Amino acid sequence: MTTIGQLVLSGLLIGGIYALMSIGLTLIFGVLRIVNFAHGEFLMIAMYGAWAMTRYLGLNPYYAIVAIVPAMFLFGVVVHRLIVMPALDKPHLVVVFATMGLSILMQNVALMALSADLQDVPPILGGRSFTFGPFYAKPELLIGFAVALACTLGLRFMLQATYLGKAIRATVQDGEAAQLMGVPVPRIFLITFAAGSALVGLSACVMMPLFSVFPTVGLNFVLIAFVIVVLGGMGSIEGALLGGICIGIVQSLSSYYIAPAFGQMFFFMLFLLVMIFRPAGLLGRKGEATLGIND
């Protein structure tokens, strides 16, 4: 029982981290209906940013959030203006190739500039865990889970209760009508893409005390992020949280009870099952794949 409890707890907490790094991708996909293939590399540069601030300014990586989140917002603005916006009214494949090209470019620039060395920041509390009876949990994972939860709630609040949120939802529901009603649709796209990038920056700061950063680190996470976006419901913010947690727990239990070599296979099986029986995702609604972020 202790073993199952530990596996579920660890799966839940790592699932929170998966969800957190997918929320930005979900937001972008939900509003712009594009897949950002450079999502993993956005995470990589933000992690390097958090690492550099810890290493050279002696800051706790969580304090780096103050600088990294706005910096990634600006980075998102630049990428949207230069790469995404010109491709938005072109066939869908153009965005796919544009963001994929950006991903390869970013990886290689990082390799040239930063070498392939793995970089880390020291763990908080000297790497010690909290113990709850027989269960262990790292404080970094608990913080990550809390941030994922806060992000989901915050984003939902923003979408429901603020003017910007209403404008975003209006844009998703009917872009042309929204534009006729005075919603500046191109600016909504820009803000959403930048906000999605900023969320990647936030998750990078939370992930930095847990994982090493290196130029290809994005590859370890991006596939999970894509699966979470689809599993959760193609743009559903709460779905992303639920999807992340599901994947974390399924991976944890299947790796323990069956084999760690097949951990990924089982969450892909879960993914396939959901696609067969609930094609709109766990919290998505019928037709959401074409509709966008849910309201």
Place this chain on the structure above:
Amino acid sequence: MPVALRSATFAVAAVALLGTAATGRAQEPIRIGVLQPMTGPATKNGTENYTAMQIARDMINERGGVNGRKVDFLLADIPTPTAAISETERLTTKDGVKITLGSGVSLLAVPVSQAAERHGVFHWETAGAADIITKRGFKYTFQVGPAAYRYGQAAVDLTLGELAKRLGKSPADLRIALLWENRAFGKSVGDSIRAYAKEKSVNLVYDEGYDQFLTDMTPIVQRLKDVKPDVLIAISFPNDAILFQRKAKELDFNVGALVGVSAGYSNPDLRDSIGDMVNGIFVSDFAARVNPKALTPDTLKIADEFFKRYDDKMKRPPAGHASSAFSATWALFTEVFPKAKSYEPAELREIALKLDLPEGSLANGSGIKFTNNDWPTDPKDAGQNLRASIGVWQWQKTGNNQVFPAKLATTEPVMVPLPNWSQR
């Protein structure tokens, strides 16, 4: 001018011209295609190996080259197995290269050697270790570094000898766990450890492979906590080795001794990442820097020069794979090339097969004796270096010190049993 004198003048001029032409030809560099992952997941190994190879090239060229000819490298980046094939093909068909050096990691050495063999190119492998490399009936592939099974054997030999003694258990009672990353190298070493353990009548209480992209080590560490091993032998790459160590600390998994195999545990990044937690971990690896007494006096001078140059360039000592890259490349330049006239693959192959260098002839303590379908243990094996040095070193407070086998060792093993996390 009398006819005879004119003819003599022509003859002298012709000889002089021919001489010039011959000198011109002699000055042409020997071109070698170097295949390394300079980008992609194995970049770290690739860049370090290439640095070591460049040092060997610079050292030989500064000494006047080989038979009066300089050595020239044509570098090709091979981030993936697909690129490994296409780049080897490009170097051989477009650039006309007939000698290749490589290839970073086993995963890439397998396709590089395959493409090289298809074009009849002489391939000198310094890092790839998977056993399959020399078991495919190839004529022109020579694996100068140790084959994967020997990493496993070294780890098991250390465990059953030195570690069992220090843990106060008989080898038969020792609980050994085996954890391996499931790509070419990890699987190859894992298979060899399983087979060798069986041969030694040792029971493995845990034997699991895992995917390189696994981001959460909880299930593995939890299983290990359940089986309570005395010794854990782990074949990992850098990122997963770090994740494993952190998770072991988080879940308070303690073990009497941990023997890592190669890349993940030998990488200098490990100390940067987990700090002093690294102390006490054993690493079965290419020998990086061995006991100077194990080297011949001439080799020792070359080794010292290499270590100094590497340190100047990279600001840290070489890992075992870089040391192997240098040693093998230097052997190619000083033991194979000087005996060559045409530098054609068939000729180089004949020279390589005749090499009979005792252990201690290369900077990393290796000798050279290649199999050629004549090795009783495995008659289907060709091109494997039976005298490649392998050993076990340990992360210690004073640095990475060779502890096994005794003849290569520079110091005694320490921290056995490994203190619990609360005391580390």
